[in-house]
Amino acid sequence: MRELLVGTKKGLFVLEGEPGAPFDITARAFAGEPVEYAMRDPRTHRVLASVTSAFYGPKLFYADDPSGEWEQAEGIALPDDGKQALERIWTIVAGEADGTLYAGGDPGVLFESRDGGASWQLNSGLWEHPTRPSWNAGGGGLCLHSIVPWPGDPARLAVAISAAGVWLTDDGGKTWSRGNQGLVPRYLPDDAPPEEEIALCVHRIHRAPGRPERMFLQFHGGVYRSDDAGATWTDIGAGLPSDFGFPLAIDPADPDCAYVIPLTADMDRVTPGARVRVYETRDAGASWTPRGDGLPSENAYLTVLREAFDWTGEGEALELYFGATSGDVFGSADAGASWSVPATRLPPVLSVAAGRGP
Amino acid sequence: MPLVCLRQPLKRLAGDRSEHAVEGATVVELLQELERAQPATGGWILDERGHIRRHINVFVNGERGGEDTAVAGEDRVDVLPAISGGA
Numbered sequence: 001m002r003e004l005l006v007g008t009k010k011g012l013f014v015l016e017g018e019p020g021a022p023f024d025i026t027a028r029a030f031a032g033e034p035v036e037y038a039m040r041d042p043r044t045h046r047v048l049a050s051v052t053s054a055f056y057g058p059k060l061f062y063a064d065d066p067s068g069e070w071e072q073a074e075g076i077a078l079p080d081d082g083k084q085a086l087e088r089i090w091t092i093v094a095g096e097a098d099g100t101l102y103a104g105g106d107p108g109v110l111f112e113s114r115d116g117g118a119s120w121q122l123n124s125g126l127w128e129h130p131t132r133p134s135w136n137a138g139g140g141g142l143c144l145h146s147i148v149p150w151p152g153d154p155a156r157l158a159v160a161i162s163a164a165g166v167w168l169t170d171d172g173g174k175t176w177s178r179g180n181q182g183l184v185p186r187y188l189p190d191d192a193p194p195e196e197e198i199a200l201c202v203h204r205i206h207r208a209p210g211r212p213e214r215m216f217l218q219f220h221g222g223v224y225r226s227d228d229a230g231a232t233w234t235d236i237g238a239g240l241p242s243d244f245g246f247p248l249a250i251d252p253a254d255p256d257c258a259y260v261i262p263l264t265a266d267m268d269r270v271t272p273g274a275r276v277r278v279y280e281t282r283d284a285g286a287s288w289t290p291r292g293d294g295l296p297s298e299n300a301y302l303t304v305l306r307e308a309f310d311w312t313g314e315g316e317a318l319e320l321y322f323g324a325t326s327g328d329v330f331g332s333a334d335a336g337a338s339w340s341v342p343a344t345r346l347p348p349v350l351s352v353a354a355g356r357g358p
Numbered sequence: 359m360p361l362v363c364l365r366q367p368l369k370r371l372a373g374d375r376s377e378h379a380v381e382g383a384t385v386v387e388l389l390q391e392l393e394r395a396q397p398a399t400g401g402w403i404l405d406e407r408g409h410i411r412r413h414i415n416v417f418v419n420g421e422r423g424g425e426d427t428a429v430a431g432e433d434r435v436d437v438l439p440a441i442s443g444g445a
Contacts, residue, residue: 054413055411055413055414055439055440056367056368056401056402056403056411056414057401057402057405057411059401072398077401077406078406079406080406080408081406082406082407082408083407084406084407085405085406085407085409086405086406
């Protein structure tokens with residue numbers, strides 16, 4: 001049995017089913033409220049959900065059973081100094097240390113929990129970074145949307161902020177350095193100031209767990225690979241119908257593998273050619289292969305958001321799942337070779353987290 | 359003492375009571391006092407800057423009020439979600 005936690009504009013949907021077949025909706029929580037992201041911690045089986053009420057602001061909740069009672073987590077707030085307010089929690093990620101979780105949000109903030117998500121503390125190293133006054137927000141706000149632990153080493157972490165670029169720490173978040181060398185912001189003039197002063201609109205990053213120095217990055221125009229833990233980046237977007245897009249996935253078994261779902265362009269954020277295609281590389285970005293068997297091939301103008309693409313398993317057993325703002329959820333049980341539709345006619349999908357359930 | 363009146367989900371957070379008599383000379387002082395008396399409401403009406411959230415309206419004795427609206431005596435302050443646009 002597979003479990004998909006689907007965050008939508010109108011609540012959290014829990015889908016359960018077998019790969020290749022329609023899934024059942026087994027729970028809906030936070031009806032009517034935008035659920036930006038939800039995930040199940042594989043260590044504790046606790047489900048955590050980020051809810052951004054238009055009225056009551058961003059909150060983080062947790063539950064052992066998503067169809068039961070939810071508790072509000074403590075500490076998800078900015079310092080009470082009268083300057084800024086938390087706008088949204090974009091993502092939640094399990095850390096390497098026992099009980100540790102990370103949450104990223106707007107305005108470019110990282111929270112850490114050491115008790116499985118019940119209470120949280122703001123990462124002060126990033127919050128008080130001296131360059132923060134120069135950070136630029138992207139269209140979705142100053143969102144910290146990607147958090148990438150280093151397997152086996154809790155001290156090392158990478159995060160990405162739109163549009164403040166990639167940030168790296170190797171001391172558990174006490175200090176942070178930029179990891180943006182090689183990224184080319186084509187949306188800025190050629191004579192723009194150096195990287196410390198410009199807006200680097202990173203859309204998504206992931207790390208290859210079997211070779212942790214290998215990372216993939218979807219940029220605001222450009223797909224990149226790093227072989228030195230995010231210090232420098234090489235453009236690998238050639239061969240894609242468009243190198244604009246948001247989501248990114250990997251195969252944990254193959255450090256040369258990544259998947260992207262291109263959109264036409266920043267000024268036309270729908271699937272190119274009116275058809276839906278996932279593009280796969282198995283040679284670290286030297287070439288890309290379209291994977292669309294079972295996906296809509298005509299009259300399909302879909303938008304897939306950055307948190308709405310996830311995977312479970314690896315290698316030949318890799319399963320991929322993504323949702324669109326059309327309310328459709330697509331899934332593949334054979335590493336992208338063929339696709340089915342686990343769910344359709346949901347509210348606009350903001351996020352998808354795939355797993356094997358409790 | 360002024361009365362702050364809540365509806366769900368704020369009522370549930372405030373001990374499942376809709377009416378709360380609290381001290382304060384302005385609307386925002388009442389809401390701050392409400393947070394102190396009912397900590398679970400913290401962050402739901404006022405943000406970290408101490409401002410009333412953008413899509414929450416307050417009415418003082420039936421008329422639209424703001425953070426600095428003066429209150430006294432038996433004034434009634436209703437806290438309501440705004441009729442904000444969008445689907």
